[in-house]
Amino acid sequence: MTWHPHLWHPTTQVASSPEPLQVRSARGSELELSDGRRLIDAISSWWVTLHGHAEPAIAAAIARQAQQLEQVIFANFSHEPAEQLATRISALTGLERLFFSDNGSTAVEVALKIAWQWWRNQGSERRQVIAFEGAYHGDTFGAMALGERSLFTDPYEPLLFAVARVAWPHSHWGDDAVEQREQVALRQLEQALETPTAAVILEPLIQGASGMRVVRPAFLRAVAERVQAAGALLIADEVFTGFGRTGDLFACRRAGIQPDLMALSKGLTGGFLPMGATMASERLYQGFISERPEATFFHGHSFTANPLGCAAALASLDLLQANPERFQQFEVRHTPLLEVLSRHPLVRRPRCVGTMAAWDVDAGEASYLNPVGKQIQRHCLQQGVYLRPLGNVVYLLPPLGINEDQLDRCYSVVKQAMDTLMPV
Numbered sequence: 001m002t003w004h005p006h007l008w009h010p011t012t013q014v015a016s017s018p019e020p021l022q023v024r025s026a027r028g029s030e031l032e033l034s035d036g037r038r039l040i041d042a043i044s045s046w047w048v049t050l051h052g053h054a055e056p057a058i059a060a061a062i063a064r065q066a067q068q069l070e071q072v073i074f075a076n077f078s079h080e081p082a083e084q085l086a087t088r089i090s091a092l093t094g095l096e097r098l099f100f101s102d103n104g105s106t107a108v109e110v111a112l113k114i115a116w117q118w119w120r121n122q123g124s125e126r127r128q129v130i131a132f133e134g135a136y137h138g139d140t141f142g143a144m145a146l147g148e149r150s151l152f153t154d155p156y157e158p159l160l161f162a163v164a165r166v167a168w169p170h171s172h173w174g175d176d177a178v179e180q181r182e183q184v185a186l187r188q189l190e191q192a193l194e195t196p197t198a199a200v201i202l203e204p205l206i207q208g209a210s211g212m213r214v215v216r217p218a219f220l221r222a223v224a225e226r227v228q229a230a231g232a233l234l235i236a237d238e239v240f241t242g243f244g245r246t247g248d249l250f251a252c253r254r255a256g257i258q259p260d261l262m263a264l265s266k267g268l269t270g271g272f273l274p275m276g277a278t279m280a281s282e283r284l285y286q287g288f289i290s291e292r293p294e295a296t297f298f299h300g301h302s303f304t305a306n307p308l309g310c311a312a313a314l315a316s317l318d319l320l321q322a323n324p325e326r327f328q329q330f331e332v333r334h335t336p337l338l339e340v341l342s343r344h345p346l347v348r349r350p351r352c353v354g355t356m357a358a359w360d361v362d363a364g365e366a367s368y369l370n371p372v373g374k375q376i377q378r379h380c381l382q383q384g385v386y387l388r389p390l391g392n393v394v395y396l397l398p399p400l401g402i403n404e405d406q407l408d409r410c411y412s413v414v415k416q417a418m419d420t421l422m423p424v
């Protein structure tokens, strides 16, 4: 097999990457390749596959919906799948209004545009946006501007608007210096909030892309208090953490914070269809209702509220709510396996939240370009487990439906991979 002459793959350097593997089908936690090999999908295909691949209830819901109403323009029209979904997610998030878009980046862009224009509609001069060090909010321009500047954003630097940046005091098992780092971060936040601030955006509990960097719920509560006291809006980017990933339906619920806006995508449709949703409070919604045309939120995507996506999302929510123990208990499945693994001489900073278990590999510098991740990935692939480490950060984020044997296999294969890195 060779690189296809007409495709361009995401975040892929063709000069140094192996050719992509040809997938024929997928079921549960497994991918089946064209050559018949099977791989355990230990990272839920970039964090989207929630229950498992080809989950029958979701596939059936999409098929039913496709025969009834596949798509309709969502300005001038509404439909039941969208209405049901909005009602259900509102009840779960405490945010009354749902605005649809197509992916996580757009869900973040919409949250930021709503926050920004809401203040403007009130004639307010709040112009500052605060984000955290290491943040990742997507690859479109607004989302890139909110995210940490990096190798990924360097070429576009002059096009990105400025945001104020606050430290992210991430932690791990056995970390006894975390409180001090949290205090430093909170002082930075307080200082930044002295400038009139429109919004503060964060990834609740786990910063995903920057290396599965976990903060404590108490830190998030302290942040939320300060943001509220300053009168700024709090945006929770739950694109990665939403829908059971962190052991509760939403990371904000687990942390005990109530944001004003929430961005959702990835697990929203159970990982079947691209869809984004931005939840907003009724207070924000009301700030756009006016006789003045310029107060309108002029934003809309062609596929807004796609009925197939809504049907998939409703079926996925049914599954989550019928079996809450599947996400609530996942951390209990990871913990003993990660405890054993954490005794490996190369393992540093083990951490686990919900379905996510991660650690740093003590080899070379901490960077996305550290080749150790690629070496581990190669070894694991040969042994039938698909991982995609972030530089020297290795993580497991399996679908909820992964069975015990498959989960054990992920841990034993990744341990072997690290053994091969040890000096002999």
Ligand SMILES: *Cc1c(COP(=O)(O)O)cnc(C)c1O
Pocket (backbone or CB within 6 Å): 103, 104, 105, 106, 108, 136, 137, 138, 139, 203, 208, 209, 237, 238, 239, 240, 241, 265, 266
């Ligand atoms: C993946 C991700 C995004 C971007 O979502 P896309 O669907 O890839 O555009 C935004 N925020 C967070 C926290 C993410 O993990």
